[in-house]
Amino acid sequence: MFRQATRLLVRPISRTGSRRFSTDLPVAETADESFVEAWKKVIPNIEPPKTPLSFMQPRPATPSSIPSKLTVNFVLPYASELSKKEVDMIIIPATTGQMGVLPGHVATIAELKPGVISVHEGNEVTKYFISSGFAFIHANSIADVIAIEAVPLDQIDSSSVQKGLAEFTQKVSSASTDLEKAEAQIGMDVHSALNSALTG
């Protein structure tokens, strides 16, 4: 089973054809050249129609020096909260703890837990509570944060949070099946995160 191991381990690591990050690849073309040529051959008088490719924006390349601002796209299923906003830093609640993202951050994919995401721009800080989601940080200092629900902290009702916290603390101890226990635990996590968002 491990006959090939020695060969595979000593093969050169950086070879042409080894995988690279998507942001390192050359910028994709924006016009469909073969289509335009074929069109012009047959119908030289009329302008060729635009193909879907020409509506797409090219992927920004990774700059050689670290940019000064981080571009954030914060999206929800029903709305785009922040679209290509240039900020200094964002702090996201990853499952491994609070993660600060500055321009030039290494490319990362982080799963987020229910918590507060804060966007720092100059002297202003905007905070949102997110229910859960993912953050994709690309090598070209673009961060895509996706969440299902994101609310500014002042839209949270503290009495419902306290009620929910008490209810789920009780459910955690009285749950019987695995699934019930998991649901009660999720409730506990979400409500305690909401509570610390309101008080912290």
Add this chain to the structure above:
Amino acid sequence: MASAAGSGAAVPFWRAAGMTYITYSNICANLVRNCLKEPYKTEALSREKSPVQTQLKGNELRLALQNLQMEGNLFSLLKLSSVWSVW
């Protein structure tokens, strides 16, 4: 998903209990929506309703099946009889 990354890495507790990420994420979102202040809460709860209708459950399912069975019997009776003009 029976095997976690590297077959041995810790799985999240909800995955161990048989829940998928989508279910977990939807539960979190619903809990957050229920904790909002009033005008935002009604907006958010209207977002929660998915455009897809859920299947019949429980008693509704039983009644629907009974109806189907009755219709099935009627249909087979009519097939046997020579009165096809009814249909």
